[in-house]
Amino acid sequence: MNKESNKNFVSLFDEPNKPLWQKTKPDFKLYQISSILTIKKTNSQSIKKGKFFISNEYLVEVDTAYKRHIDLNNIILEQTNQPFTFRLSRNKKQIEFTTNEQEYQLWFQLIKKYAIQRSFNEDYKLLKIQGQGNFAKVYKAIGRDNFAYAVKSFEKKSFKNLTLERDALKLEISIMRKIQFQGIIRLYEVYETEHHIWLVTDYLEGGELFQYLRNQPQGFNEIQVALLMHNLLNSLDYLHSQGIIHRDIKPENLILRSPLNASDVYIADFGLADYYNPEGKYLFKRCGTPGYVAPEILQEKNYDYKVDVFSAGILMFIMLSGQSPFQTKSKNELVIKNYNCEIDYTINNLQQKISPEALQLLMIMLSPNPQTRYTAKQALCHPWFIKCFAPVYQMSPPQLYMPTNVIPQFQHYPDIFARSPIMNQLLNQSISNLSLSGSSNVTPQRTQSNSLQVQNPCKIAIEEDHQDFEVIQEEICQIHEINKYSINNQRKQTPAQQNKFTQ
Structure with a gap:
């Protein structure tokens, strides 16, 4: 049901005036992970190691003469063919990070909370449509972890006013990423394919x-x-x-x-x-x-x-x-x-x-x-x-x-x-x-x-x-x-690494 090509395309979330790296002014006092990573610019032989940490939606490099950071909000996150390596891209500028086996999953999980992924067809299988409105469709889907999810799908070509609809979608995503509460639907991941935007959320049986x-x-x-x-x-x-x-x-x-x-x-x-x-x-x-x-x-x-x-x-x-x-x-x-x-x-x-x-x-x-x-x-x-x-x-x-x-x-x-x-x-x-x-x-x-x-x-x-x-x-x-009812909001989700779904 969700067959769609994943060739290179211009992201709906690209901001032409936003650089990949930005000079760091905030004083980051709290961070979720800190490691030595190997970094490599795509299509470049230049490889170096540096010390990095993640502080909420920022990936910060601390070994340079001046601190710099990447804003992870709506950045494109992809896995590469290299072991324990992920790629970040914005406005056709890319950089690859390599870590070790023990820390790769944690880095990926922290970044994907804010990023846009492109491997929806590999990570989820649509089961049936649950509802449809003027702006989106909602599907029941199954993830690689065998949990059921509700997936909200936006078809890009349906956006009449591209700038307005894009800003509205970015606002909706921004708000849902901020919310962590028992009585509110939780957003897990956001994907973009050539023709669609996919929001992966809680699936609730009650309708x-x-x-x-x-x-x-x-x-x-x-x-x-x-x-x-x-x-x-x-x-x-x-x-x-x-x-x-x-x-x-x-x-x-x-x-x-x-x-x-x-x-x-x-x-x-x-x-x-x-x-x-x-x-x-x-x-x-x-x-x-x-x-x-x-x-x-x-x-x-x-x-x-x-x-x-x-x-x-x-x-x-x-x-x-x-x-x-x-x-x-x-x-x-x-x-x-x-x-x-x-x-x-x-x-x-x-x-x-x-x-x-x-x-x-x-x-x-x-x-x-x-x-x-x-x-x-x-x-x-x-x-x-x-x-x-x-x-x-x-x-x-x-x-x-x-x-x-x-x-x-x-x-x-x-x-x-x-x-x-x-x-x-x-x-x-x-x-x-x-x-x-x-x-x-x-x-x-x-x-x-x-x-x-x-x-x-x-x-x-x-x-x-x-x-x-x-x-x-x-x-x-x-x-x-x-x-109140106790629920498990901490579903374990892993990025696609092994088998693809049987379509």
């Missing part, structure tokens, strides 16, 4: 949360929802602590580790993620999925990490009520209601069916005003989680029906707002009849049921009594430790 929701007509009780929301918010809190905004939290981008446990959920698809910028400068500023995106994004206001909390609140609403908070008959109407944050908390008798604590948290997470909306960390400290997880608390809410025509209302256009130009076009059409003085000063219109003023004792406690806040946070963290 999308979207499909799980559709297959649960009996609905969910509050404890089930609390378990999932706690894990999701915990992962979001980690992302935000790393300076990352996801901006596309929805059931399609949440993957279950097991089909038997909906609470063990992993965040996936960082195609719209970005590093937080307080000035609002992003590669794509207005992006997301209708029905889940925070209103301040649609209104073109500056926004922060709380946009992810709003999206998580939409998911919580759907699981508790069995309905989308935006009841619409067309995508244009959906955009308008999402833009104005017109949420009806009386849908399916939600206010009567769920506990006061659940309703309070839900309304705070879905507040149209980011200033009064919780951060992920604050949401984790809400009394609803304490109540749901307390061993003495026995909650038996009615089973909630999940109509099959509710969540799938977005399935025909889940990526319609994947990129800014498309979003702008449809959004502008949808709100063209609205009388607005300016998007930067929009006052969201709310339904009567959505205009309730929520008294928030948890928020007051956080602001006025930091001691209470710490106690609540500590209890939640203990609960998380009890409920």
